[in-house]
Amino acid sequence: MKKLLLLVCAAACMTALQAQPINKKGGLSMEQVNMLRSTYQANPTNKALRNAINANDISKLAQNYDNNTAFDPHISNTVPSKAITNQESSGRCWMFTGMNVLRNKAIRKYDLPADFQFSQCYTFFYDQLEKANLFLQAILDTRAKSMEDETVQWLFKNPLSDGGQFTGVANLMTKYGVVPKEAMPETYNSNHTSRMSELIKLKLREDGLILRDMCNNKGTTEQQLQAKKMEMLETIYRMLSYTLGEPPTEFTWTQHNSKGEIVSTEKYTPMSFYNKFVNQDFSQYYMIMNDPTREYYKVYEIEYDRHVYDGQNWKYLNLPMNEISQMAIASIKDSTMMYFSCDVAKFLDRDKGYMDVNNYDYGSLFGTTFGMDKKQRVSTYASGSSHAMTLCGVDLDANGNPTKWMVENSWGSNRGHNGFLIMTNEWFNEYMFRLVVESKYIPAATLKLFDQKPIVLPAWDPLFAFEE
Numbered sequence: 001m002k003k004l005l006l007l008v009c010a011a012a013c014m015t016a017l018q019a020q021p022i023n024k025k026g027g028l029s030m031e032q033v034n035m036l037r038s039t040y041q042a043n044p045t046n047k048a049l050r051n052a053i054n055a056n057d058i059s060k061l062a063q064n065y066d067n068n069t070a071f072d073p074h075i076s077n078t079v080p081s082k083a084i085t086n087q088e089s090s091g092r093c094w095m096f097t098g099m100n101v102l103r104n105k106a107i108r109k110y111d112l113p114a115d116f117q118f119s120q121c122y123t124f125f126y127d128q129l130e131k132a133n134l135f136l137q138a139i140l141d142t143r144a145k146s147m148e149d150e151t152v153q154w155l156f157k158n159p160l161s162d163g164g165q166f167t168g169v170a171n172l173m174t175k176y177g178v179v180p181k182e183a184m185p186e187t188y189n190s191n192h193t194s195r196m197s198e199l200i201k202l203k204l205r206e207d208g209l210i211l212r213d214m215c216n217n218k219g220t221t222e223q224q225l226q227a228k229k230m231e232m233l234e235t236i237y238r239m240l241s242y243t244l245g246e247p248p249t250e251f252t253w254t255q256h257n258s259k260g261e262i263v264s265t266e267k268y269t270p271m272s273f274y275n276k277f278v279n280q281d282f283s284q285y286y287m288i289m290n291d292p293t294r295e296y297y298k299v300y301e302i303e304y305d306r307h308v309y310d311g312q313n314w315k316y317l318n319l320p321m322n323e324i325s326q327m328a329i330a331s332i333k334d335s336t337m338m339y340f341s342c343d344v345a346k347f348l349d350r351d352k353g354y355m356d357v358n359n360y361d362y363g364s365l366f367g368t369t370f371g372m373d374k375k376q377r378v379s380t381y382a383s384g385s386s387h388a389m390t391l392c393g394v395d396l397d398a399n400g401n402p403t404k405w406m407v408e409n410s411w412g413s414n415r416g417h418n419g420f421l422i423m424t425n426e427w428f429n430e431y432m433f434r435l436v437v438e439s440k441y442i443p444a445a446t447l448k449l450f451d452q453k454p455i456v457l458p459a460w461d462p463l464f465a466f467e468e
Contacts, residue, residue: 252266
């Protein structure tokens, strides 16, 4: 009887709700909907477009055939590139890109085989462990804030990811060293990170709540909180070891030259291997960015934009594109690759590996225009830095102006133009965001701008919502 009464009451409530007219100002009235319906004319042209778009890839239909002859893979100035790497189904482009910059130097300096690689899996293990610690310690640091606080909410939304940027490569290598790929090869889960990351994030969110509860207990000491954090990290370490393998503390490696001949067989630690084959002064690497929503010639720092809690947030100098281009050209002419990031998916012809703002004409297909400029796209979350690659070439005209750029990608050699992507200079100006340049390629007056106190931006700043 009670169930029957409940059903009757529920039905009555639904009837009452349905009977209420929707008259809220700003809502769509049925008259307005009918008016919109009347604007769509089911003429033969619209019918043909509807049928075609219903059943096909929009980009294929919007391909601009007037632009088909524009692709020219010739690049006048290139840094000799080695074997193409493959990040598989992971967000580790930042790591592959940074390591590709450094391995290119090592290969040339030590005459190593073209397919030599540093172990991405080794560095990724410590990246995930450090990010887990960063999250847990940040939860302790923000203990006085409520769960409704923007920073606390951002932390729980983003406890860990496989994305990042060049500061992670620098901090992780200098802290943990590096090993050759043979000493810690890729695993299924390093190549397919989503499920592993999903489970670790789930555990970290649970641990974050536990730590906040402990902080609310006035009897809990800082020592107890740190002990609990370490207990939580033991679980994370175990999960990482199961999925990625445990990182070696020492290993024996045989060095070959480019002809395949044995040079030496030695025992290394990750740090001794780093000291011999990398040994970079990362203080001489500077991040330049182009963010038209912010004032140029100012330095910005993104809160929590680091991989290691005891590392540094990376600082970015915001510059106009023409100045960034000149630094990039100087570096390439000196045979030095650069870490580069962009909004890769925009107007990318994946088959050709060609990026041109004229590749697709979506406006003509839908009978409209898409007219936002770079500043408007960034401020409305329509565009941002989504993928890192290694900038290794530029095509210059007779006056020394760039017409095209080339990047070494990490999607495998069968993707794009033999593993590379080529972009027009117009595309470069519209969708390039970050570049890491060595100090010797930066004009002295520009380099001095890094001395200013950085303007700190929140982790949820629009430009970094697409974090690669």
